[in-house]
Amino acid sequence: MQIQVGIVGAGPAGLMLSHLLHQHGVDSVVIDTRSREEIEGTIRAGVLEQSSVDLMTETGVGDRVRQLGMVHEGIELRFCGRGHRIDFTDLTGGRGVTIYPQHEVLKDLIAKRLADGGDIRFGVSGVQVKGITGDAPTIGFTQDGVEQELTCGLVAGCDGSRTMTRYLIPSPEPRQDHFRQYPFAWFGILAEAPRSSDELIYAHHRNGFALISTRSATVQRHYLQVEPNDNVHDWSDDRIWQELRTRVDGAEIKEGPIFSKSVLPFRSFVCEPMQHGRLFLAGDAAHTVPPTGAKGMNLAIADVHVLSRAMTRFFAAGVRTALDAYTDTALPRVWRAQHFSWWMTSMLHRMPEASGFDLNRQIAELDTVTRSRAGRTLLAENYVGTPFD
Known part of the structure; x- marks a missing residue:
């Protein structure tokens, strides 16, 4: 042919x-x-x-x-128990x-x-x-x-x-x-639950990174940073929800039955x-x-x-x-x-054997990005993407 x-x-x-x-x-x-x-x-x-x-x-x-x-018009960067919104619409001329x-x-x-x-x-x-x-x-x-x-x-x-x-x-x-192979993985879940947030939450915590995401009004997708050799059987539902609550540090997490678990290499x-x-x-x-x-x-x-x-x-x-x-x-x-x-x-993940210096440096970087309009704009423009042409 x-x-x-x-x-x-x-x-x-x-x-x-x-x-x-x-x-x-x-x-x-x-x-x-x-x-x-x-x-x-x-x-x-x-x-x-x-x-x-x-x-x-x-x-x-x-x-x-x-x-x-x-359509999401922003994301939240969360660290030290506080959320900081990156407003895509304002920072990128209406893009999302x-x-x-x-x-x-x-x-x-x-x-x-x-x-x-x-x-x-x-x-x-x-x-x-x-x-x-x-x-x-x-x-x-x-x-x-x-x-x-x-x-x-x-x-x-x-x-x-x-x-x-x-x-x-x-x-x-x-x-x-x-x-480049990263020294950690993401543990992903799908859960039958209402949305915890109207926009994605990217959380930095000394225990590791967490992402509060969504699939629909009734199905949610969340992630935890884990070790590359972690097994889904190591994580009970109670352990997952407890660790998510710990890492988002004050943000509300709406729970429900978990029907899918997977470990994603980086x-x-x-x-x-x-x-x-x-x-x-x-x-x-x-x-x-x-x-x-x-x-x-x-x-x-x-x-x-x-x-x-x-x-x-x-x-x-x-x-x-x-x-x-x-x-x-x-x-x-x-x-x-x-x-x-x-x-x-x-900027968001805990590296192996991270010291207090490393964790505080990450917090300072997140603080710099979220305090500065130039920093927020850099993140927003890259996240929403540049036009193909």
Whole structure:
């Protein structure tokens, strides 16, 4: 089968890329080893920047985001028993973020692609990508017991943090992998409870970080900083609620039955370059950020916003200029997001063997940021995200 763009991975990057290409008349096939049910059923939190919501709305996949998403116009930084609000609306000229889970974004994109006649192959196996340095790379796979092959003009590696496409770029040259593993993890829960707060609370405490978040009016998502080797069975419901109350230090926490517990490792990663021959990486296949800055899904959308326009120009006029510049165009935003995520993480989390000096230095930094309009603006502008253009 001849196709203009073969896309490996039906996550946010791959599905959004296929959707944006379709808007410009470029055909694509998306393949994924997971079933549609697995993809739509993987429960993940989601904070959408203003630019991500705007792009979804402009391209016809924003109806449910507007209807069901919760617009947040600020966050609270809490330390030393006091809350300090970062007012996004005031500090960024009216911009904000929307709380909308990643799996709901995937449902929206899958439904739209199928309604538009898009070709998504779920549950394939034996994926092999070959010939990326030639003029006609191929993607081979097996579907329903039948071996198939796509001959592509271009290939997009959008297969997430467990990628295989990234390793098609030779290492150590030209591929350079920048990696940092953090010495802690997040313990995440989903609970049937009313909202504890109208906006997210980021809490610094000597016991460790806590995040009071939300999923809906009746389901809440909260996180605690824990050791990387902690097990969900180590944490009873009573222990979880007690530790959350301790760490938010005076803020009200509304409790309810906990129906999901998970331990999330913390890491930062960037692959450079994000392209090789006719292969182009996007989303978690190219980079991973700690969730503290709420940048993961937004970076994936930003990547494919750049990549879709470059691919469109290539197929419309045979011009590779924008394609060749893809890495140079996308990477500055990636590194800004890495810095912001690292900054939020280092400012709010207790580091192993932290001394009184370290804890008081963090408090001084939080105090500096929240007292200063310039500090609050720096945080707000990075959190809501800069426009894609």
